[in-house]
Amino acid sequence: MHELAIAESVVRIASRQADGRRVTKVQMKVGYLRQVVPSALTFGFGLVAEGTPVEGAELQMEQVPAEGRCRGCGVENKLGSLPLQCGGCGGFDLEILKGEELMVESLELEEA
Amino acid sequence: MHRTAVKKVVLENVLDANDTLARANRDVFDRAETYTINMMSSPGAGKTALLERTLERLRGELRLGVLEGDVQTTLDADRLARFHIPLVQVNTDPGFGGECHLDANMVRSGLGELPLDDIDILIIENVGNLVCPAEFRVGEDVRVMVYSVTEGEEKPLKYPLMFRSADLVLVNKVDLLEHLDFDLEQFLGNLDAVNPGVRTVLTSARTGQGIGEWCGWLRQRLENV
Ligand SMILES: Nc1nc2c(ncn2[C@@H]2O[C@H](COP(=O)(O)OP(=O)(O)OP(=O)(O)O)[C@@H](O)[C@H]2O)c(=O)[nH]1
Numbered sequence A: 001m002h003e004l005a006i007a008e009s010v011v012r013i014a015s016r017q018a019d020g021r022r023v024t025k026v027q028m029k030v031g032y033l034r035q036v037v038p039s040a041l042t043f044g045f046g047l048v049a050e051g052t053p054v055e056g057a058e059l060q061m062e063q064v065p066a067e068g069r070c071r072g073c074g075v076e077n078k079l080g081s082l083p084l085q086c087g088g089c090g091g092f093d094l095e096i097l098k099g100e101e102l103m104v105e106s107l108e109l110e111e112a
Numbered sequence B: 001m002h003r004t005a006v007k008k009v010v011l012e013n014v015l016d017a018n019d020t021l022a023r024a025n026r027d028v029f030d031r032a033e034t035y036t037i038n039m040m041s042s043p044g045a046g047k048t049a050l051l052e053r054t055l056e057r058l059r060g061e062l063r064l065g066v067l068e069g070d071v072q073t074t075l076d077a078d079r080l081a082r083f084h085i086p087l088v089q090v091n092t093d094p095g096f097g098g099e100c101h102l103d104a105n106m107v108r109s110g111l112g113e114l115p116l117d118d119i120d121i122l123i124i125e126n127v128g129n130l131v132c133p134a135e136f137r138v139g140e141d142v143r144v145m146v147y148s149v150t151e152g153e154e155k156p157l158k159y160p161l162m163f164r165s166a167d168l169v170l171v172n173k174v175d176l177l178e179h180l181d182f183d184l185e186q187f188l189g190n191l192d193a194v195n196p197g198v199r200t201v202l203t204s205a206r207t208g209q210g211i212g213e214w215c216g217w218l219r220q221r222l223e224n225v
């Protein structure tokens, strides 16, 4: 359950960035390769946010699909599932271009 | 009462705070000239058993220390206590979020109890888990992954984050190969697909196979510093 640890970190970031205001929404980007279970992250977020300026805030996750360039044939692939495999030649040796994001993008704050 | 919401752009990586602490740990290790290894695996792959074999062989030659990350027990640390080496146990937080891996802050909390100046190589036994520890750097120089042949050939493809981040993979429990329907070549191919060229050592904590090669790898770490 790294989701709980991630949730803690998200709440910490949001609380600090809120500058004393109440947070109503947290917008995140979550790459597919992080193997984050969204429902687990949402659940953890709700728990960890209790008693902080983030309590009750909505967590929105934009899921970023994985993309990789094949080192064998050069084809750029959108990778929908594990294992990560080139659609062109079937190779597994891919340079990852996208899908490792794990970022708090923006907050919605109540006006003071 | 009417409140309006304002949007604030943040763009902060969730793991930045951990990475910053990990760099601070790394500075502490570097200053003490302690080479640090983050040892990761799924539960029960044989990390502690390999450490026992390693300490039997290298104690007295290299100054080894161990930081044990464990979920609420001291069982692994108890198994290593007989070697009388610097050893600290960090129980991962049984509360929110910390139960499945070590993070940089937990490792930092154990460092005060270790005489780093007297340790050449510190091995950190992470919590057995194939997903979470890969996300959290703790200040290590290298990552060693222990994989056991009882786990199935497809694991590197299913858990690429960890297998990709390993600098060395110990393929353990090879004494069991003759009893298993396990395709070693297929596993090594899958591993090479997600982590091209990664070095592997076939080991058995039971028979001692490969322990010499692994200990040789450890010795080499100090020559390169
Ligand atoms: N046959 C065989 N059994 C092994 C080998 N290495 C470890 N074991 C057994 O596997 C079990 C788990 O070994 P541990 O050393 O506790 O594994 P671990 O990775 O430290 O486990 P956790 O810390 O709980 O994640 C024990 O029963 C060991 O005796 C090996 O090379 N061959």
Ligand SMILES: [Mg+2]
Residues within 6 Å of the ligand: B047, B048, B049, B076, B125
């Ligand atoms: Mg162990």
Ligand SMILES: [Zn+2]
Residues within 6 Å of the ligand: A070, A071, A072, A073, A074, A075, A086, A087, A088, A089, A090, A091
């Ligand atoms: Zn290809």
